[in-house]
């Protein structure tokens with residue numbers, strides 16, 4: 124399958140099955156903003172729950188936080204985002220389009236007569252590059268002036284830094300310890316695209332680990348290992364995951380060392396998570412800009428210091444896209460193409476489909492009762508429309524690992540057929556045992572798998 128087709132097919136499946144829709148579609152959509160439908164929201168929630176579980180629930184050295192999106196504007200001066208979170212852009216005076224200055228489609232040097240606009244083809248119409256800040260700006264309160272400017276946060280990390288002493292003191296943690304947060308971030312990306320890979324509104328799953336200076340390199344390596352383990356636990360193809368170390372020129376202004384976990388997407392190897400050694404850059408800057416001491420007091424040693432920070436920063440939307448890409452496959456079955464999302468059962472939005480074979484002979488009644496019983500244990504979908512083969516196919520596309528069919532033998536012998544998504548094998552299970560059967564199968568692929576070992 125050609126790679127571009129794979130993305131097209133995935134986008135279409137996501138719409139058809141209710142994973143992801145274009146935002147404001149009836150108005151023609153909004154550039155690089157997407158909405159999650161019933162299955163998408165369930166899948167992304169499973170990703171986030173799994174991350175939260177591995178970071179906060181199973182560890183006693185990481186606390187959770189949910190900081191506000193809007194923060195004091197000085198935060199973004201201190202963080203370096205006002206001055207440095209910029210991309211060089213050029214405008215075409217002719218067609219009014221705007222491009223990144225390093226856009227490979229531009230021929231010639233922007234600002235010079237030889238430069239050619241990649242859209243309208245006019246020569247000499249491109250301006251000199253100008254720096255463009257990627258933060259979304261808005262105003263707080265009734266007056267729209269420079270004194271009331273606030274920003275939509277471009278990363279969740281800063282909410283953690285400015286709360287680090289609050290969390291430390293209220294939770295009575297000691298260094299080394301971490302703070303984890305999941306939340307929306309916004310970037311006015313100039314070259315967004317590739318579906319939900321790079322969007323202007325997205326969710327981050329970030330954890331900041333505060334350590335004693337000098338121990339940071341060791342913690343950094345530890346977190347690198349744990350984060351790769353976590354991605355592997357999602358069932359991703361190990362051959363499609365790799366490390367990419369940032370060279371000096373690539374390093375963000377706050378980072379001393381940075382490694383990305385990359386996945387091999389149809390459009391190339393791309394970052395899904397960044398692990399950064401941020402040193403004391405952030406706490407140092409917030410201490411300077413706020414005038415408040417942010418040092419940690421080590422009672423045992425009677426010493427004060429500004430902790431170093433090891434950050435793990437993953438995109439919930441990117442991980443969701445990675446799962447969809449990794450899971451998508453097509454097979455030929457009896458002369459027809461079967462599309463399957465082979466999602467890890469623990470992540471699948473629907474765990475079981477429940478189907479009466481036909482709409483008569485007491486089957487719908489038994490199937491409905493079973494469906495309501497199973498819903499108490501895991502997410503289910505009831506479907507009585509169309510041929511049974513079509514219903515199985517719809518569930519295959521949704522990534523549902525089990526299909527449970529109520530048939531004539533259910534009425535007479537109180538057993539159902541359980542069909543397995545990947546092998547398409549079917550087996551008979553007692554009507555009263557089916558909840559336990561599916562739960563046991565789901566349990567065998569343990570939720571705890573995603574927990575970082577410590």
Ligand code: GAP
Pocket residue numbers: 277278279280310312319320321322323324325326327329394395396397434436437438439440441442
């Ligand atoms: N606090 C550090 C930070 O924000 P980053 O490398 O800019 O680092 C971290 O972003 C992660 O956030 C990325 O690995 C990616 O998964 C996600 N991310 C960043 N920009 C994104 C965008 N425009 N759309 C979707 N996800 C994005």
